[in-house]
Amino acid sequence: MTTPATPSLTQRYIAATTRSLPPGAQDDVRAELEASIADAVETRTEQGEDPAEAERAVLTELGDPAALAAGYTDQPLQLIGPRHFLAWWRLLKLLLMIVPACVVGGVALGQALAGASFGDIIGEAIPLGISVILHLCFWVTFVFAVLERTGAEATSTWDVDQLPEAPTDGTSxxxxxxxxxxxxxxxxxxxxxxxxxxxxxxxxxxxxxxxxxxxxxxxxxxxxxxxxxxxxxxxxxxxxxxxxxxxxxxxxxxxxxxxxxxxxxxxxxxxxxxxxxxxxxxxxxxxxxxxxxxxxxxxxxxxxxxxxxxxxxxxxxxxx
Incomplete structure (x- = not known):
């Protein structure tokens, strides 16, 4: 009975890279990687390196197979990239400045009008305020992450008319x-x-x-x-x-x-x-x-x- 040959590091690396690619692109990427890795290993061995060490060094330089695969398919590895980051950050800051304070104040006012004690008011308002903050952070981030993955545009193109007015120092x-x-x-x-x-x-x-x-x-x-x-x-x-x-x-x-x-x-x-x-x-x-x-x-x-x-x-x- 013949024992199957153990895949080489190069074969394992190529398999890890191509497994997440669309089927139509796997063969082309596999052929490209086999050729480029072989050329890089050959160059190192001609300079006197051990073939096994040369192969390991070449694969290390190529980096994480998942990151390499993402580069082939233009898939972002960040949750929110630079295209949407500023819009996400501005909207999140605005909502965090307004919504939790309004919710906490409204709940506290309602509890006070209902005759609740000070402890009950704090016990109702503060946890709800924390919950609102967490929900805002999650859902705003979730929406922008979806926009990032689908390639949708969240904002219009910036131009100089959007520059803010020069701030006053409040000491005039x-x-x-x-x-x-x-x-x-x-x-x-x-x-x-x-x-x-x-x-x-x-x-x-x-x-x-x-x-x-x-x-x-x-x-x-x-x-x-x-x-x-x-x-x-x-x-x-x-x-x-x-x-x-x-x-x-x-x-x-x-x-x-x-x-x-x-x-x-x-x-x-x-x-x-x-x-x-x-x-x-x-x-x-x-x-x-x-x-x-x-x-x-x-x-x-x-x-x-x-x-x-x-x-x-x-x-x-x-x-x-």
Missing amino acids: RSELVASLVFLVLSAAALFWDRFRGFVWTDGEKLAVLHPDLWPWGVAALLGLIALEAALALAVYVRGRWTAALATLNSALALLFVGWALSLLARQELVNPALVDVITRESDLAPGALRTLAIVTAFAIVAVSIWDIVDGWRKTRRDAR
Whole structure:
């Protein structure tokens, strides 16, 4: 009985390369590889190398058979290649900046309106936010991987009209003036609310803020406004945002959130006389004021979070 001959390294390499090729291309590639490998081995042996070592060296230089086969068929070995990478990255970043925050905020608001405890709100919102992030990463990548494999185009051809506008540094004189004007108007609104009132009812003007906030509660808020003005001046003088200024901005936002939410929770933020008028004249359903308070709290938190993120975004931009 005759023992079958053991395939040589060259035969094994060619078989590994051609097995994933279309049947019509296998014979041509096999013949091409046999000829090129034989020529390379012959060149090495003529230079004095051992035939077995020469064969091993030639095959090593050719590389992974799967990679060589992909080159014959123009099949990409990357999940997303350079043709689609920028479109994938831009879309993924945009969705990650918007969708998880909206989902988490919406779920947290819904849970709060339903009367859930703080622990239940966190337990529902955070895992869902993580799940949304994972799904976004997977499905966006999956779609672009399909586009990569099918050869479809994801974006139009780039031209110079797509260049972004030159970014501003956020430290111009107009930016400073706008910030100071807003802060002065905010401080003036506090005094107008106290001495003139913003709401007319039965020929009488009512303040929006709780009267007991004067003087110390409002003084604390005026102090925060003064610090915000000092921060705007510091950014203007410095010429750019820095990590220290962004940290100060974050601290001021957190102080404002703490001030507002603590008063709101103790029902000491809004004038009770105004609440009574609204309840009496609007025929609000039971729990409507609680719903309004929760929505107000979420608005305060959302604005403060945006202020913090914007400060750090400008810091990162200016650092570049």
